[in-house]
Each structure stands twice: as structure tokens, then as C-alpha cells.
Amino acid sequence: xxxxxxxxxxFTLFLxxxxxxxxxxxxxxxxxxxxxxxxxxxxxLASLFGFFKIKPAEGKPAQKAGAGAMKALGAxxxxxxxxxxxxxxxxxxxxxxxxxFALLGIAVSLVGxxxxxxxAFNKNAIWKA
Amino acid sequence: xxxxxxxxxxxxxxxxxxxALAQTAATPAAAAPAAPAVSAADAExxxxxxxxxxxxxxxxxxxxGTTTGTINDVPPADPKVGVTLPDVANQxxxxxxxxxxxxxxxxxxxxxFMQAGFAMVESGLCRVKNANHTYMMNFFVYGCGxxxxxxxxxxxxxxxxxxxxNLGGLQPLASEHMLSILxxxxxxxxxxxxxxxxxxYDVGVMVIFLxxxxxxxxxxxxxxxxxxxxxxxxxxxxxxVLMGAFTYPLYGNWAWGGGWLSQLGSxxxxxxxxxxxxxxxxxxxxxxxxxxxVCLIIGPRIxxxxxDGSSNPIIGxxxxxxxxxxxxxxxxxxxxxxGSTLGASAAGNLRIGSIAVNTMLAGCTGTFGAIxxxxxxxxxxxxxxxxxxxxxxxxxxxxxxxxxxxxxxxxIGLVAGVLVCLSCAFVENVMKVDDxxxxxxxxxxxxxxxxxxxxxxxxxxSNYGGSWNGVNTSVKGLFYGGDAGQLAAQLVGxxxxxxxxxxxxxxxxxxxxxxxxxxxxxxxEIAGLDIPEMGQLGYPEFVFRPxxxxxxxxxxxxxxxxxx
Numbered sequence: 292x293x294x295x296x297x298x299x300x301x302f303t304l305f306l307x308x309x310x311x312x313x314x315x316x317x318x319x320x321x322x323x324x325x326x327x328x329x330x331x332x333x334x335x336l337a338s339l340f341g342f343f344k345i346k347p348a349e350g351k352p353a354q355k356a357g358a359g360a361m362k363a364l365g366a367x368x369x370x371x372x373x374x375x376x377x378x379x380x381x382x383x384x385x386x387x388x389x390x391x392f393a394l395l396g397i398a399v400s401l402v403g404x405x406x407x408x409x410x411a412f413n414k415n416a417i418w419k420a
Numbered sequence: 421x422x423x424x425x426x427x428x429x430x431x432x433x434x435x436x437x438x439x440a441l442a443q444t445a446a447t448p449a450a451a452a453p454a455a456p457a458v459s460a461a462d463a464e465x466x467x468x469x470x471x472x473x474x475x476x477x478x479x480x481x482x483x484x485g486t487t488t489g490t491i492n493d494v495p496p497a498d499p500k501v502g503v504t505l506p507d508v509a510n511q512x513x514x515x516x517x518x519x520x521x522x523x524x525x526x527x528x529x530x531x532x533f534m535q536a537g538f539a540m541v542e543s544g545l546c547r548v549k550n551a552n553h554t555y556m557m558n559f560f561v562y563g564c565g566x567x568x569x570x571x572x573x574x575x576x577x578x579x580x581x582x583x584x585x586n587l588g589g590l591q592p593l594a595s596e597h598m599l600s601i602l603x604x605x606x607x608x609x610x611x612x613x614x615x616x617x618x619x620x621y622d623v624g625v626m627v628i629f630l631x632x633x634x635x636x637x638x639x640x641x642x643x644x645x646x647x648x649x650x651x652x653x654x655x656x657x658x659x660x661v662l663m664g665a666f667t668y669p670l671y672g673n674w675a676w677g678g679g680w681l682s683q684l685g686s687x688x689x690x691x692x693x694x695x696x697x698x699x700x701x702x703x704x705x706x707x708x709x710x711x712x713x714v715c716l717i718i719g720p721r722i723x724x725x726x727x728d729g730s731s732n733p734i735i736g737x738x739x740x741x742x743x744x745x746x747x748x749x750x751x752x753x754x755x756x757x758x759g760s761t762l763g764a765s766a767a768g769n770l771r772i773g774s775i776a777v778n779t780m781l782a783g784c785t786g787t788f789g790a791i792x793x794x795x796x797x798x799x800x801x802x803x804x805x806x807x808x809x810x811x812x813x814x815x816x817x818x819x820x821x822x823x824x825x826x827x828x829x830x831x832i833g834l835v836a837g838v839l840v841c842l843s844c845a846f847v848e849n850v851m852k853v854d855d856x857x858x859x860x861x862x863x864x865x866x867x868x869x870x871x872x873x874x875x876x877x878x879x880x881x882s883n884y885g886g887s888w889n890g891v892n893t894s895v896k897g898l899f900y901g902g903d904a905g906q907l908a909a910q911l912v913g914x915x916x917x918x919x920x921x922x923x924x925x926x927x928x929x930x931x932x933x934x935x936x937x938x939x940x941x942x943x944x945e946i947a948g949l950d951i952p953e954m955g956q957l958g959y960p961e962f963v964f965r966p967x968x969x970x971x972x973x974x975x976x977x978x979x980x981x982x983x984x
Contacts, residue, residue, distance in 0.1 A: 293944045293952030298654045305658060306567070309665070313571040317614045342654070342936045349652070350941025354719040362930075366923050373919025376912055380688060381602065386904035389690070393911035400919040404712070408926075409851045412716050416852075418725040 301341035308334035353417050361411030368403025372396040461505045520586045520763030521627050527759025531634040534752030540745030542645035545736035545857045549948025550649045551958025557644040561660050565637040568664035574629055577669035579610020580678045586763030592619035596678050604687050606680035609673050635703050636668050642707030645857035646715050650945050653953045655938045671921055675702045684909045685891040691906030693889035694913040698760035700819030700870025705917045708864020713926040718938045720854030722945055731848050739803050746807040750783050753814045757821040767885025778821045782833030786813015789837020808858045812840035815863055816870040823878035823895045832873045836866045868914050875907030
């Protein structure tokens with residue numbers, strides 16, 4: 292099964308949820324706004340539940356689960372690189388020092404993105420079978 | 421004698437009293453306001469009004485265009501007084517804003533038309549069985565992005581962007597959420613402009629909304645190309661809405677909306693802070709990096725890679741659509757870059773010609789870079805890579821277009837043209853990521869190169885009316901005598917794109933993967949997405965050739981289909 296009426300219905304619910312939640316944020320300083328925001332979040336959760344419910348009926352994709360821990364490690368490395376760059380802005384006041392920190396940060400992030408994550412996703416890839 | 425003296429004294433006293441009374445009477449007369457003096461300027465205005473063509477003169481027609489548009493077209497505040505100097509000054513001010521409004525809107529319309537170019541390029545590079553689906557993603561992403569941006573995205577990005585004199589100040593957008601770190605305030609996200617309601621219901625805000633919205637949509641449509649031929653339409657729609665609502669606006673705020681990246685110069689002395697004139701980083705790198713995140717999650721198409729890791733070319737169905745689409749994009753780029761001055765009048769905005777020429781040149785040298793590289797190293801001037809070379813040059817010049825000379829632009833484009841070829845090979849052969857249109861390399865890799873190039877090649881000839889990012893100097897790169905601070909600011913921007921934007925997009929799309937699932941079923945993928953996902957073929961009268969005849973690796977396709 293591919294695109295279906297259920298998908299269309301739950302996507303409509305998702306858009307309604309986002310609109311109501313944003314309306315709530317817009318009026319957040321009022322009691323009405325807070326209620327609206329809560330209603331929006333509830334509808335959003337309902338739409339996500341709907342997506343999840345119909346997911347198995349949409350057929351099996353040509354992919355297998357990769358290495359979960361490695362995926363988390365790759366994402367963490369990517370974020371850590373950014374943290375390193377930001378810390379450099381405060382650890383040193385010289386332009387050269389900040390460039391070094393930024394380059395190190397970029398390198399750490401790239402290790403996560405170019406090496407760890409592809410390895411994690413390709414570990415059990417269909418094409419290796 | 422005595423009576424004479426008394427009489428004389430009486431006369432003197434009477435004289436003094438009369439004199440005093442006369443003085444008193446004369447004083448108010450002297451202090452009374454004089455009749456309003458007619459200034460020389462007002463006199464000239466009245467003279468010009470008297471000489472202006474009458475309605476009877478105008479009824480005769482104006483074939484030479486010499487009598488249309490006179491002082492009679494300046495509306496006076498008080499019709500009884502006629503046109504005064506303040507009336508003229510107000511009209512001049514409104515004319516400046518009007519010119520800038522019209523410029524920004526028309527260039528925004530050009531950028532909107534780029535959606536058509538993207539649709540043709542992406543669909544042309546896909547197989548015919550997925551043409552409708554790919555076109556539909558490019559069509560629907562416009563609506564998804566626009567809705568999300570109107571609801572909340574614009575407020576996050578531009579809610580604190582007040583102060584742009586080109587568009588009348590944009591004062592309703594003066595609400596940036598600040599975070600104080602070690603005594604320094606940093607902008608994190610904007611707060612005004614949701615639904616464009618309340619104070620942001622303003623003529624200037626509407627103009628900047630339209631312009632920023634079409635930029636945001638460009639970033640969103642980059643992802644559709646990289647994930648084409650296997651992206652579930654529902655997952656694409658949800659992902660695009662969330663990207664237009666949160667991912668893009670957040671980085672957009674940090675760079676353009678008064679956020680912390682733009683404050684690196686004023687707060688820490690790093691040159692002019694992070695500079696990105698028209699969006700190599702904000703638009704293209706955000707799109708390309710998000711495309712990489714989703715591509716990793718969604719995996720390669722069936723038949724793309726062999727068991728030994730070598731890849732198979734999957735040829736697109738319509739190279740003519742690809743190249744025409746590239747030209748449409750190049751045309752739209754004249755809105756993208758010159759339009760990013762947000763005006764054509766005042767504040768150094770006459771550089772629009774220079775920016776447009778830089779854009780043309782970088783596109784030209786980008787094409788040369790890709791064609792010559794492919795011809796010299798692979799033996800053929802590959803058409804799809806030539807198109808990608810043009811786009812790579814344009815992507816790379818987007819950030820520096822307002823800050824570099826024509827020589828700098830040519831160098832940036834040439835490097836981009838070669839870089840896109842190398843990057844495509846790296847993404848496919850080393851990372852084993854399947855990107856059917858090369859979007860990760862065109863927009864991601866070259867977006868980052870464009871951001872970096874400012875720190876090297878900005879020539880310091882203009883700061884657009886006094887300051888850039890609150891720093892009263894012109895943007896100057898290392899090769900033009902600038903200090904390393906500008907380069908450092910650009911590197912911080914690159915690190916933020918790779919470190920934060922990638923991770924944010926990755927986590928967001930992993931959540932979508934959990935609830936929705938990004939990829940269509942193997943059965944749908946092999947059949948082609950047009951019928952299962954869209955209910956209609958893109959080209960219903962085409963006769964499909966067997967898939968294996970295209971690949972010439974029939975066993976690969978069968979084996980991977982069975983493995984599912």
C-alpha cells in the first residue's frame with residue numbers, strides 16, 4: 292500500500308494541530324492562548340499516533356535497521372564539534388586561536404557525519420546482502 | 421514765576437507720561453509676528469507649480485514623455501497652501517522606499533520562479549517512472565513551506581530584524597529573544613510576526629516576508645531532489661513543514677535576523693560578524709546538509725550499489741528538462757543575489773549591477789570548471805555535471821556576491837565547478853550515500869565553500885550605507901588585507917551548519933522515521949512511485965523499457981529486491 296486516505300486524514304490533522312498550537316503560542320500571554328496551545332499539542336500527538344498506526348500497512352521498505360548506538364555516536368560527534376567551536380570563542384581571544392578551535396570543531400563534526408553515520412547506516416545495508 | 425515753574429513741571433511730567441504711553445503702545449506693535457515670509461524654496465516651488473502643464477496641456481498628449489510627472493503629482497499636505505518643501509521631502513522619502521519595495525518584490529518573484537527550475541532539474545534527473553512524484557514534491561513543497569513559515573517560521577527568523585532602513589525600518593519586528601552569556605547578549609530567536617498579525621500587519625513587513633519566504637522554499641526544495649525516487653510523499657510533506665517552521669528559520673535568524681552569528685563582530689570583534697550576503701549558508705548549505713541527513717536515513721535506491729560497494733549509474737529520463745531547468749535557475753538567481761540588497765535606492769544599493777555581474781561570472785566559470793574537469797578526466801563533457809557546475813558556481817557566489825570583485829567571483833565559480841565533481845564522487849563512492857541529483861554536493865559542499873570564500877576574497881569596497889552587522893567597516897577577507905577575524909567568523913558559521921543544523925535535521929528526521937517512516941515500500945519503489953504514491957503516471961503514453969535494460973545489471977536489481 293502506498294498513499295492512502297488515512298495518510299491524507301492524519302496529515303490534515305497534523306496541519307490543524309500545528310495551526311492551533313501556533314495560535315496558542317501567539318496568544319500565550321492569555322489563558323485562552325494557553326488552552327489553545329495545549330489543545331494543539333494534544334492534536335499533534337494524536338496525528339503522530341495516527342501516522343504510527345498506519346505505518347505497518349504501508350509495506351516494507353528496502354532497508355534494514357543499522358547500528359543504533361553508532362547512529363547516536365555520529366550525531367553526538369557532530370554536535371560536539373559545534374560545541375568545541377563555541378567554546379573556543381570564550382577560551383581564547385586571539386583570532387588565530389579561534390580559527391584553530393573552529394577547524395578542530397569542524398573536523399570532529401565531519402568525522403561524525405562522513406565516517407561514523409554512513410558506517411552505522413550501511414552496516415546492514417540491503418545492497419551488502 | 422512759581423506758577424510758571426509748576427506749569428513747566430506739569431508739561432514735562434505730562435510729556436513723560438505721554439511718551440511712556442506711546443512707548444508702551446509701540447512695543448507690542450514691534451513684537452507682533454511679521455507676515456509669513458515666503459522662503460526662496462517655497463517661492464521656487466510656487467513658480468514651478470505655475471509653470472507646470474495644465475490639464476488642458478496634458479489633454480494634448482505627451483509623446484516625448486517630457487511633461488508627465490511634474491510638481492502637480494506631488495500631493496500637498498494642505499491643498500490651500502500648495503506644495504511646500506516638507507511635502508517634497510516626504511515624497512522623496514516615499515519614492516526611495518517605493519523603489520526598494522518594488523525592487524525587493526520583483527526579485528522575490530524571480531526567486532519564486534526558481535521552483536520551476538528545480539522541478540525540471542530534479543525530475544529530469546530521475547527515471548520516468550518517478551517523474552510525477554518528483555514534480556509533485558517540488559510543487560507541494562511550496563505550499564508546505566509557505567504555510568509553516570506564515571504560522572511560525574517567519575517570526576522565529578525575522579521577529580527581531582527591525583532596523584532595515586531600505587524597507588522603512590521594519591520597526592514592528594523588534595522582538596528578539598536574547599540570551600546573556602558572561603555578560604554579553606546574544607540573539608537566539610525572533611518573537612514577532614506569527615500569522616503576520618498584530619503590529620507586523622505592516623507594509624514593509626509584508627515585503628520582507630515575501631522575499632524571505634521564497635528563499636526558505638528554495639532551501640526546502642533542495643532536499644526533495646536528494647531523496648527522490650524513494651521518499652514517501654507523507655514523510656516528505658511532514659519533513660518539509662517542520663523544516664520551514666523550525667530548522668531553516670533558526671539558522672536564518674542567527675545569520676540574518678539579528679541573531680548571535682551576526683553579532684560575532686560587534687560582540688567579539690570578529691570582523692563584521694558572520695556574513696552571508698544572499699544565502700550560500702542560510703539557504704543552500706542548510707538545504708544541502710538537511711538533504712544529507714535525510715539521505716543517510718532513507719538509504720540508497722534499490723540497485724544503486726553492488727555487493728562490493730561499487731555504484732551503478734541510474735540515468736535520468738530527460739536531459740533537456742535538466743538543462744532548461746538550469747537556465748531557469750540561473751535566471752532566478754538574478755533575483756536571489758541582487759535582490760538581497762533589499763533595495764535599489766540609497767545605502768550603497770547601486771552595487772546591484774556589480775552583484776548581478778558577479779552572479780553571471782561565477783555561473784560561467786562554474787560551468788567551465790565542471791565541463792573541463794569531466795572532459796579532461798572522464799573523457800566527456802557530461803551534460804548533467806555541466807548543469808551542476810553552473811548551479812555550483814551560482815550557489816558558491818551567493819554569499820560573497822555583494823562583497824567581492826569580478827576576479828574574486830570568477831575564482832569562486834571555477835573552484836565550485838571542480839569541487840562539485842569531486843564532491844559528487846566522494847558522496848557516492850566513499851560515503852555510499854545515494855543522491856540522484858547531486859544536491860548535497862551542489863548546495864551543501866558549495867554552500868560551505870561560498871561562506872568560506874568571504875573570509876578570503878571579500879575586497880572591502882562597500883559596507884552598504886555605513887555598517888554591516890553593526891560594524892562600521894567594510895567586509896574584508898584575508899587576501900585583501902583584512903585580519904583573520906572575518907575568516908574566524910565564517911568558520912564559526914560553517915561549524916554551526918555542520919554541527920548544529922545537521923544534528924538538528926538528523927534528529928528531527930529520525931523522529932519522523934520512527935512515527936511515519938521515510939521510505940516507500942520496496943514494491944512501490946520497483947514499480948515506480950508515480951502510480952502508488954500519486955495515482956497517475958507523469959508520462960502515461962510512454963512505453964517503459966525493462967528496468968534491467970537501463971542498468972545492464974539485472975542480477976543486482978533482482979537480488980536486492982529479493983533481499984527485502
